[in-house]
Amino acid sequence: MMKNQRKKVLSLSLIGLLMVTSLANFVQSASATSIISYSPDGKGYLEELISGKYLMHLEGSPYEMGFQQGYLDPISVSRLASDDWMREVVLNMLEADDWILNLVFNEVLSRSRLENVVGNVVSDEILDQVAAASGDSIDDKLYKLLDLCHVLVEYNTRYVPQAFLDEIQGVADGATAAGVPVTYEQVLLLNMGMDALLALAYPVVEPLLWLIDLFAFLSCSGFVAQEDATTDGHTIMGRHWQFTSYVTHEEMIMMEFYPDNGNAFLSTSCAGFVGVTSAMNDQGLGIGNDMVPAQDCDPANFGMGTLLTARYVMQYTNQLSEATNFIINNVRGCSWIYGIGDGRNGETGGVALETSAHNYRVRNMGYTRPWWAIFSPNPIEKKDDLVTYTNHYIYYGMANDADSTAIKDSKSRYEWLTNEALTMYGNIDLEQGFELIDYLHPPSYDYYGDDLTQPVGAAVTCWDLTSLEAKALFGDYDDTAIYAAL
Known part of the structure; x- marks a missing residue:
């Protein structure tokens, strides 16, 4: 190559390098404008996704992630x-x-x-x-x-x-x-x-509870849909954490955890929670936990509790069977229904894992009540790629074994959610799944009235467990939903 040709190539390379560097600096600068603050170690940060809605990024050892969380939103x-x-x-x-x-x-x-x-x-x-x-x-x-x-x-x-x-x-x-x-x-x-x-x-x-629905306004709803129920075969999971809005709606954010050991995961949560109420990990597992009043409890030995149990599932299990087996074999002292979905690891699908202190049932997609169990609730999904759940046991015999009453409020919400899901059947994706799990959005069913300025209690989230994307609403009902991904 002649000398002047070499200089020309070098000049072009230098120009290209400068352009790439400038572009990288621009992208970095643009990205940095949404970062509100960093933790002292520089690993954790608080990012504004849209106006007034935030994502907290945590990474490192357990103590480091905890310190970052506390420091970033004390x-x-x-x-x-x-x-x-x-x-x-x-x-x-x-x-x-x-x-x-x-x-x-x-x-x-x-x-x-x-x-x-x-x-x-x-x-x-x-x-x-x-x-x-x-x-x-x-x-x-x-x-x-x-x-x-x-x-x-x-x-x-x-x-x-x-x-x-x-x-x-x-x-x-x-x-x-x-x-x-x-x-x-x-x-x-x-x-x-x-x-x-x-x-x-x-x-x-x-x-x-046969006399008064004491737990009517502290409850939850969820679904998992896959295959023919969805538009593209993805596993879509919805989770409405129906909880007190006191303080919670003002502090709700998205939190992403990248621990030194185990899976990364994304959670709709508040700073202070090490456990999770609604989350998805990078293996395509999703989880939520619904209250279900039962007499079969052991307050002396309740184990690590539902929030840390769900956290363990997110960080340390990789597929549906691992998640359900961990919860089944772990120490339990309180009754919960766990909605679990799997979108990536060969066990795609979902379950409503019905638990109490000493009993459990795994209600898989397509579960049907035996013909002779006429005194047990009858599931109305009637599809082998859809499962829905609220706050009462549906698997035959579970309510009797756990001494549990299916309250009217829970049964009504189960029917509303399931009928909405069947109406959307075949068209459920992230967007439609979000609309589905937000089925109580005012003024729907007049459940929360018609005031859109009221707080969401406490978060509505849809997870695409195959593409690892999420859409969530928290704050007030007239706020804008946010998107996040792993």
Whole structure:
């Protein structure tokens, strides 16, 4: 090659390099404008997806991810990891007149009952302190209940992987380092306390449900659709986390976890939660957990609780059978229905895993009630590539074994959701799946009235478990939905 030709080529290469570098810098600069803040180690960050809606990125060791979470959004951690928030959860859960609340609390905190259900793990001195006493107000009893939950949560940490406890410590330390003091015990209660609380209360409340739907406004809905139910054979999963909007709707974000060990996963959540309520991992697994009141509970040994159980599934299991087997074989003390979907690993599909402390059933897609089980609920999906679930057991015999009542509210929502799914059958993708799981969006069914300025309680999410994409709505019902992906 002649010298001047070589110089010409080098010049062109240099120009190309400068153009590529400038483009990269532009892209980096454009991307950086949406980053609100970084954690001190530079690994975690808070990104604004659209105006007022955020994604938190966490990566590293358990403690590092926890510290990043607490540091990046300490206000959320302090607002949720508090007795005040747990108090509001209980009051939202038991929407009833004071005389009913007093009846429930007196029974839940009866000294003789407590000795029977948790006396093997709680000292007599503590039982004396938390037992209901004459003259106690509703608030007195509520805070006694939370004090007992703190004790039960601490005892049940023996069932929690150390990595999760390290992460919880990191959350508390990160928030404190950011100038908002939070204790390890409060973050622990946020992540495990719901199981302690419900396992104590369910056996008392469940026998009353034939009279009053005490849990009507603290519930959940979900579905998994695949193959012929969807437009392109993808596995689509919907999850409406129907929970108290108190504080939660103001703090809800998307969170993506990239741990040093295990799967990456994306969750619709709030800072403070190490566990998950609705999530999808990079193996194509999705999970959600629905309340289901049952008397078959063990508050003394409830294990790691539903939030950390779902987190374990996301981080450490890769396909549907692994996920269901882990939950089945793990220590359980509270009743839950787990919606699990698989979109990538040869076991595509979904289940409604119905559990209590000592019983479980796996309701697969296409489940039909045996002809002779006429006293068990009859599923109405009638498709072998669709499963829907709300807050009551459907698999035959499960309600009897767990001592559970199917409340009217749950049965109505199950029928509405399933009928909507059957109407959309064959056309479900991420967009239509989101419309489906948002089936209670005001003014639909007049469930939440017609006011669009009201809070979403607490998040509506659709996951495409095949393409690893998500669409979610949180905040207020007239807010814009956001998109995210792994």
